Amino acid sequence: MSKRVFIDGEAGTTGLQIVERLRRVDGVVVQSLDLHARKDNAARRAMMASVDLVVLCLPDEAAREAADMVEGLGSAAPRLLDASSAHRISRGWTYGFSEMAPEQPQSIAQAARVSNPGCYPTGAIALLKPLVEAGLVPADFPITINAVSGYSGGGKSLIADHNNAGGPAFELYGLSLNHKHVPEIAHHAGLARRPLFVPSIGHFRQGMLVSVPLHLDALPGRPTAREIECALVDRYDGATQVKVRMTPAEQRLDAEGAAGSDVMELFVFENEAESQAVLVARLDNLGKGAAGAAVQNIGLMLGLDARSAAAGKVAMHA
Template structure:
């Protein structure tokens, strides 16, 4: 009988770590854990890394960098790494863990020693923008503006506790210094030459997300229509299990895909006014976090897709 691959989740007590652990439970893997009392002990963590085939890092950025250095010290015994932080998403030598990014990306993830799991907001923005840039209809210098709303579960323990108390705000804009940590990731992996404006927000609901990008069609190349944009996206994601391109709807609920690992892309166009709105709807903890991690884990360990 083939031995089950060993997976160690460093940071399994956090929101993403707990959900990844739960999702891994029914899979043919062995989960290796560090006793809770020693979960921050470098020696215990290093020992767990040495015992693992794959280490999943669910840590803050600086802690992830330290963990990667710790793993590198193991030399030939160093495990493969899937990092869920922002630390390595634009770093040389790391494969970006968005299997639908381009042809061959899933195969690159499958053999990579180090994979950076995408951010939730960038997953939607990149999925919408990159095919248009690659098709030549959107110039890489287009002044992209991205608006997005997420459920509060993506904000960590303090935000979750705040929103689960009485009197929490129904809606908040944040990142208003326009320096959100996801911007470099979107900038690079969408293929943009001009830094996008990104305005995130959080709503008083637990899970779900909508990323929206308004466009002036006359500022695109080739006199394109909303239907043309839809067709480019539809062709790009044809046959993908986790990304679907659907018809426009009169209104969208951010919570509709809560608990799902799918992402829905749409083009909402006004032909007369030559305007369009691109939208991506996903679960911020699904395709936007632990669902994406599970997709990458399956690829890295050679497990059949669900």
């Protein structure tokens, strides 16, 4: 029997991508409300009660209200996947980064409520969590995270600015150093000290680089870049959507290099003579950073064949 999924907020960038992907997945039927009914709470509630899974693609406050609506359905409540940042460190919610820990896929598969990770945190956590757990980077070490994303993750206004007026070539933002993703990164990477996170937007539609510079000789034990790389390889051995790559010979990375893919690539660059390294995650902010991760989690939550869920991937090049 097919599983029924309702995307609450399907008209947004992430919602549209999830709907398009799910329509290519065997065993899933996407249920939709008419345009005039999408803000009718009675219609939304009835739809939620009729499906197996609800995916929230809403602003944070609206996502909290929708989650409360689902909770109010009692025994008729469907399972819930939240693509907003409202519940990523909330008690009672399972974090939907399936490669984060060996037990995570099973936790997601069994959870009633799953929070889809943020795009920047996906890259940062993938790089840092294995190193903290291996003892190579202390939990209280001062960490700096720099990142650049394509403009498609910035909402309708930013997308319109870049599509219609050209947009700035590059801009830093979040310079209050209080970006909403910081608690998520710290919590799930196992950091005891708040990292310094500087995000930016480039004038390209999609793709992302997340980088973490390290003075290796300032770390306890003075680990080598090779030891760091081995810790990442050990963690993601066998993972289909997270891959540790060899350092490119040209010592350069294109932020658009993973656009259209659901695979996140991890790299370790080093200057051995100066005992310095830069760890880099490259991913698609709309793929593994959003809709791709959501479809992966939906597959786990609904018990779909992994190959069927993967078939939901669509080309997302601009």
